Amino acid sequence: IRLLRVLPSESQDAPISCDLLQMPLSTVKRVYDALSYVWADSTSLSSSANSVCCISVYGFKLTVTPNLYAALVRLRCKDQNRLIWIDQICINQADIQERNTQVERMTLIYGFASKTVVWLGEELEES
Numbered sequence: 001i002r003l004l005r006v007l008p009s010e011s012q013d014a015p016i017s018c019d020l021l022q023m024p025l026s027t028v029k030r031v032y033d034a035l036s037y038v039w040a041d042s043t044s045l046s047s048s049a050n051s052v053c054c055i056s057v058y059g060f061k062l063t064v065t066p067n068l069y070a071a072l073v074r075l076r077c078k079d080q081n082r083l084i085w086i087d088q089i090c091i092n093q094a095d096i097q098e099r100n101t102q103v104e105r106m107t108l109i110y111g112f113a114s115k116t117v118v119w120l121g122e123e124l125e126e127s
Helices: 066-075 096-104 106-112
Strands: 002-006 017-022 033-037 053-057 060-064 082-085 115-119
Touching: 033 066, 033 106, 053 066, 060 066, 066 115, 096 106
Parallel strands: 017 053, 033 082, 033 115
Antiparallel strands: 002 017, 002 082, 053 060
16 A cells, blocks of 8 residues: 655644655554545635645645645644555545555555544634
């Protein structure tokens, strides 16, 4: 599987910088977190939900959903790397065969994670 290594930052305003690691599933038991989240932003009626968000992976820009970007800002550690499995990034969405194979493995992927983090989105004024 691929795991996203989110590099640390003291500032929530700093760009998200990452590396992508490919590792055998059998060797990564309990060393990563799995992220469960909604791909679409729950505030899709707002103009900020339609904005383009990018992270840096090995110095290259990768476009992600605003909701995933918000999750990464909140989940990034201040002083150490964090390994996270995120379907939108760790599965090649353009490769149908890979995507189908990885979807079949999702029970194992979530089961081998040290924990599953559920991201419901940023808080709203009325929440």
